[in-house]
Amino acid sequence: MNARTNIQFINNELGQPQFVVMPYTQYLELSKSKQIDTEAGVPSEVVNMVFDNNYSPAQAWRKYLNLSQVDVANRIGISKSAYSQYYKIQKLRKSMRIKIAEALQIKPELLDF
Structure with missing residues (x-):
């Protein structure tokens, strides 16, 4: 039935x-x-930040997770100024995408949309 x-x-x-x-x-x-x-999947709030505010996926995820740039930089093991160089890049290199994803505790492919 x-x-x-x-x-x-x-x-x-x-x-x-x-x-x-x-x-x-x-x-x-x-x-x-x-x-x-x-x-x-990527929450709609993250997608909206990318398209409505012209944020990079990494920037939108960081804001969505309520983390500061310093928090993410420390988790990666780099300075805030070094992190800020990657922060606004729309398509990250694979190695940096993996590091940022680990710092955000998400899957790397969630930063690639």
Whole structure:
């Protein structure tokens, strides 16, 4: 027996699920109960900062996580002035993207959008 659901799947060109559409109230309930892994994607607040304020992904994530430039620089092991050279770069070199992601405690690919 197939149960009715308000959830819809949108498949990619290979027929594999790529997106899920669900009622917003259900999404809110799931996100509050931590059944949605926010580490797997970029929060809309971060995306909005990048597009609305012309922030780099690293800058938007830092602000979203409420960290100072000094906090991130210290976690990387570089000076604030050295970090500020990378801070506004839209597309970081792979090695720096990995270091900044580790400092922010996110996956490196979340800085590459």
